[in-house]
Amino acid sequence: MKEFQAIQAPKGVSEYFPPRSQNFELVRETLIDSARISGYQLIELPMFEDTELFKRGVGESTDVVSKEMYTFEDRGGRSITLRPEGTAGVMRSVIENNLDKGQLPVKIWYSGAFFRAERPQAGRYRQFYQVGVEAIGASSPELDVEVIAIADRAFKSLGLKSYRLEITSLGDAASRNAHRKDLITFIEKMNLDAETAARAVLNPLRLFDDKREEIRSAMQNAPVLLDYLSPESAAEFASVQEILGALGIAYTVNPRMVRGLDYYTGTTFEFIHEKLGAQSGIGGGGRYDGLMAELGGADISGIGFGLGVDRVLLACEAEGLFDPEFAAGKLKVYLIALGAQSKSATIKLLNDLRTAGIASDMAYGDRALKGAMKAADKSGAQYCVVLGENEISSGKFEIKDMKTGTVKEVTMSTLIDFLAE
RNA sequence: GUGGUCGUAGCUCAGCUGGUAGAGCACUCGGUUGUGGUCCGAGAUGUCGCGGGUUCGAGCCCCGUCGAUCACCCCA
Structure with a gap:
């Protein structure tokens, strides 16, 4: 079953x-x-x-x-x-x-x-x-x-x-019709297999794109549309090329x-x-x-x-163009609440940061600090802040630069300004 | 739609001539009190794409099917 x-x-x-x-x-x-x-x-x-x-x-x-x-x-x-x-x-x-x-x-x-x-x-x-x-x-x-x-x-x-x-x-249209007529005449002499011939009937130009060498070389001598352009069309095309050249x-x-x-x-x-x-x-x-x-x-x-x-x-x-750090994300700061009492203040701070337009996230669940730091690392956030009872009551945090490992002290009131810099 | 190759843990793959699955990375926890990236230890993880068949027994063989991939056709 x-x-x-x-x-x-x-x-x-x-x-x-x-x-x-x-x-x-x-x-x-x-x-x-x-x-x-x-x-x-x-x-x-x-x-x-x-x-x-x-x-x-x-x-x-x-x-x-x-x-x-x-x-x-x-x-x-x-x-x-x-x-x-x-x-x-x-x-x-x-x-x-x-x-x-x-x-x-x-x-x-x-x-x-x-x-x-x-x-x-x-x-x-x-x-x-x-x-x-x-x-x-x-x-x-x-x-x-x-x-x-x-x-x-x-x-x-x-x-x-x-x-x-x-x-x-x-x-x-006149250019295309003139060319098409000559191209079909050329193709009819080519002795094609049924499938290819059917394709040629739908759109004779397709044969120019064929991957097979024998068709390719045969088509080398086929009439090309560019040689059939009316004077106006030719002039326009020349002009396109000229401008492309001017723009590099x-x-x-x-x-x-x-x-x-x-x-x-x-x-x-x-x-x-x-x-x-x-x-x-x-x-x-x-x-x-x-x-x-x-x-x-x-x-x-x-x-x-x-x-x-x-x-x-x-x-x-x-071409290997992507910066791995870009793919990792664009968080500015990652918050870690330490202990159940700190959680509500952390959630409030997180919400304020986001409202201020600062990309931020926090560690969810009750992870050990080590695990939470790992999560902060993986998030790709530029900074990390740990909020325990001390920080909540004093209003002072250490904000850590995850790249350099250096720590700086900020207060609740200067945090947003610091991050918004 | 046609043809070739392939499909094993989250990822990359190993699995000898058929005997009920492994590695590395990743993940979780730990290495004594609140700081990640290195190192060490422990642990969890698999409908072996799916369905049939052959066999005492199939991840390994056969058929089908789904999907991926490469080429054709064609196109972004």
Whole structure:
């Protein structure tokens, strides 16, 4: 007879708990800060949407929509999908709430969980976290670069080094159509296996990304989209590169870059980290000219990106960027009550410290002093105060610096000032 | 979704050709009166992922299943 069956987390979900959650939080906040200081504001959206939104917005031919969505029927018989990416939902909300009727561009950021039913792998989860930005309603190379710079600045301020930025341009519709025609003609002569041929029909650009050497070398001579750009598109792309150069943001042009979502046009980019194995993309994005109109909004352009928080965290770990003390916690002071009589005064002091904004904690239960000191040590607190009857009655404490071991005498009235310094 | 590898204490792992489990770290307590991080001593801890099967007997063999991992597909 079985007493219980332990319940496991669903397949492929990542969880962040202490101490690593501290690093996760740092990564996410750093990514968000970079957007905030560039004038972007929060948009908080539902995690599930009408399935139709993604079919129309992301594109039915994409892998994401055709085989990776968590779709279910709700109690009203509506088809609902857990969001697999962020941009479509943002566009929906912008249109629905008339955000595009005010001053443009609308600049917003978001952060949260996304869902794709793929086979899990390191850095690829079924529930994953992204920080994204969208700048909607203006089309200019400066804005393209601003968005790229937000990501680049965030990575740099985390201390990341082993990553590179790849950019390309998908041009306007006329450029893409001309190229597509020639590319298909080229591919039809390639004598592909059935599976690969089927993939080529869905999106011929995919073949540029194939990992097999024979396909790679065959594709060396395939026509690339950059050679088909209209004069306007080419000029825009040149301008993007010029501004990137002026800002000192290193990049390489990769004419064979492939993006997985149908809505991209014009400038597109990808950040790739070199120490992450197969799932090396830590962020990517691009311009989307037709998306707003496709979803029933005004015919205005936008640009945005999604950064993978899980992957950026892995990248930071691969580069050994985290200070162990940071992960340990951020307590300023740790209190130890000695004896039952001291407890209530200690609790009161702890509460006062917290109210004063000083991160503090105390030893719970009735641990021996030695055990309590150990707990103080492990908490990572900067200081420790032991409160016994003497301290409570005299109002004078010894505050100990846990790093140096030095002790200093303070009084009840000067303690908060001392710690708030 | 396809293929390879793996799944033993909280963590990292050991466990020889099948005979009912061990180490290090961590944890708890102690090393005489109220001060941690080092050192010494003692102690607790395991549905051997789960379910079947083969066997007198399985952590070790077989099947299934769940999960992880690596690669493919694809992507953050």
